[in-house]
Amino acid sequence: MSVRENPEVLVIGAGPVGLFAAIVLAKRGVRVQVVDRDWRTGAHSYALALHGHSLQLLDELGLAETILERAYRVDKVGLYDASHRRAEMRLAELDGPFPLVAVLPQDQLERILEETLQGLGVRIRWNHEISQLEQDDKEVTATIHRLEKQSAGYAVAHTEWVIAKTEQIRTPFVIGADGHRSSVRRSLGLGFDEIQPPTHFAVFEFHTDADLGGEMRISMGETATHALWPLPDGFCRWSFQLADFNLPASTRKKDRLTIQQVGGAEFPVVAEQRLRELVKKNAHWFQGSIDAIQWQIAVRFEHHLAERFGKGRLWLAGDAGHTTGPVGMQSMNVGFREARELGEALAAVLRGKGSVATLESYGRSRSKEWRFLLGADGGLKATAQTDPWIAKRADRLVPCIPASRDGFARLAGQLALEPMLLGGQET
Numbered sequence: 001m002s003v004r005e006n007p008e009v010l011v012i013g014a015g016p017v018g019l020f021a022a023i024v025l026a027k028r029g030v031r032v033q034v035v036d037r038d039w040r041t042g043a044h045s046y047a048l049a050l051h052g053h054s055l056q057l058l059d060e061l062g063l064a065e066t067i068l069e070r071a072y073r074v075d076k077v078g079l080y081d082a083s084h085r086r087a088e089m090r091l092a093e094l095d096g097p098f099p100l101v102a103v104l105p106q107d108q109l110e111r112i113l114e115e116t117l118q119g120l121g122v123r124i125r126w127n128h129e130i131s132q133l134e135q136d137d138k139e140v141t142a143t144i145h146r147l148e149k150q151s152a153g154y155a156v157a158h159t160e161w162v163i164a165k166t167e168q169i170r171t172p173f174v175i176g177a178d179g180h181r182s183s184v185r186r187s188l189g190l191g192f193d194e195i196q197p198p199t200h201f202a203v204f205e206f207h208t209d210a211d212l213g214g215e216m217r218i219s220m221g222e223t224a225t226h227a228l229w230p231l232p233d234g235f236c237r238w239s240f241q242l243a244d245f246n247l248p249a250s251t252r253k254k255d256r257l258t259i260q261q262v263g264g265a266e267f268p269v270v271a272e273q274r275l276r277e278l279v280k281k282n283a284h285w286f287q288g289s290i291d292a293i294q295w296q297i298a299v300r301f302e303h304h305l306a307e308r309f310g311k312g313r314l315w316l317a318g319d320a321g322h323t324t325g326p327v328g329m330q331s332m333n334v335g336f337r338e339a340r341e342l343g344e345a346l347a348a349v350l351r352g353k354g355s356v357a358t359l360e361s362y363g364r365s366r367s368k369e370w371r372f373l374l375g376a377d378g379g380l381k382a383t384a385q386t387d388p389w390i391a392k393r394a395d396r397l398v399p400c401i402p403a404s405r406d407g408f409a410r411l412a413g414q415l416a417l418e419p420m421l422l423g424g425q426e427t
């Protein structure tokens with residue numbers, strides 16, 4: 001086992017949130033290292049929308065222009081039932097320099113972030129998996145396995161990942177941005193409480209001749225919520241919530257290769273015929289063509305919250321701390337704010353401008369915001385002006401609004417809904 005003394009901050013996980021955190025730190029002159037157990041960035045669109053506030057944070061890193069050049073701009077959210085348009089939220093009326101949502105597939109965003117990090121002299125150490133973390137009051141010792149592919153098997157040849165080398169890194173701080181099955185969270189012994197039961201969605205991306213006119217659409221039935229996101233180059237994504245469908249907890253995994261998901265008879269839940277039936281049942285108003293399906297998948301979304309966001313020298317950001325439903329793209333976007341906040345706080349502590357104890361306030365603010373977003377504490381309150389159709393769906397709208405904090409409150413306000421925390425405090 002080799003021992004090396006290394007970075008000031010070790011970021012575990014090179015998903016969008018870990019990459020973002022590493023850029024924030026590197027730009028502040030902090031020596032940062034990023035490890036990821038996989039071999040490259042993700043290969044699909046996953047969380048495909050950047051909230052206005054995320055664009056502002058990306059602009060601080062000099063990236064908003066590049067992103068907006070490639071993205072589809074959404075400036076309103078239409079709310080529909082199966083037959084009619086019922087209401088809208090106008091992103092264009094939000095404050096700030098980016099009153100819009102930018103639609104850019106997550107794989108493209110991750111590549112932009114990786115290139116930016118490389119430009120700052122930080123190379124991601126792919127195929128490096130955290131196996132153990134121990135902290136004392138001075139530092140964290142991380143045991144990391146370097147993984148290598150090895151061919152195996154006689155009757156059917158296959159490759160498997162094996163441990164090629166084990167090393168230890170000593171570092172003052174660790175950011176656990178290692179996704180919903182976070183090893184960092186587990187090493188801290190923190191629970192990941194289920195706040196709401198899981199939901200399942202059938203997701204289809206295809207080319208269409210529909211003119212979606214800069215609008216993201218949410219179709220709300222009596223109990224299920226479906227979303228239509230326009231994508232660049234004439235594509236769109238439909239995500240239909242499935243009522244009577246269950247996937248086991250282990251199925252949600254990021255692919256690293258762009259391969260067509262298997263559809264058709266084998267997986268009828270995501271067959272083209274099923275897509276046509278779902279559109280007919282839940283969105284009569286969608287008259288666009290369905291051509292060239294490029295991605296079809298059934299996904300389970302859990303609604304979990306970490307018991308705390310860290311302790312001492314180990315802190316969580318992104319899906320490692322929270323998971324939610326897909327419609328409003330909140331997990332990754334709020335994750336960027338977490339990455340920025342945590343990056344700045346760690347940089348301050350490392351430069352002697354704060355103590356480790358100040359990081360506790362990061363943890364408290366994260367728990368408070370996520371308890372609200374996950375519906376554990378408060379919700380959206382209808383007022384005398386709220387349309388009854390909206391009022392009936394107020395709580396289901398919380399994870400669907402593509403914004404957080406002030407932007408969230410402004411968009412909810414356009415529907416005459418008020419965000420409330422239990423105890424009467426506003427979010």
Ligand SMILES: Cc1cc2nc3c(=O)[nH]c(=O)nc-3n(C[C@H](O)[C@H](O)[C@H](O)COP(=O)(O)OP(=O)(O)OC[C@H]3O[C@@H](n4cnc5c(N)ncnc54)[C@H](O)[C@@H]3O)c2cc1C
Nearest residue numbers: 013015016017036037046047129130178179318319326329
């Ligand atoms: C199929 C699918 C569909 C999705 N659809 C949507 C959607 O419609 N809307 C939406 O908002 N979100 C969606 N998401 C979720 C979205 O992708 C996440 O919210 C986002 O990726 C979170 O980013 P993150 O950086 O926090 O974590 P991740 O992107 O999960 O990155 C975590 C990284 O940590 C690495 N890692 C894990 N364990 C270790 C370890 N022990 N050692 C080293 N590295 C480790 C992983 O390899 C991974 O690269 C979807 C996800 C999937 C998989």
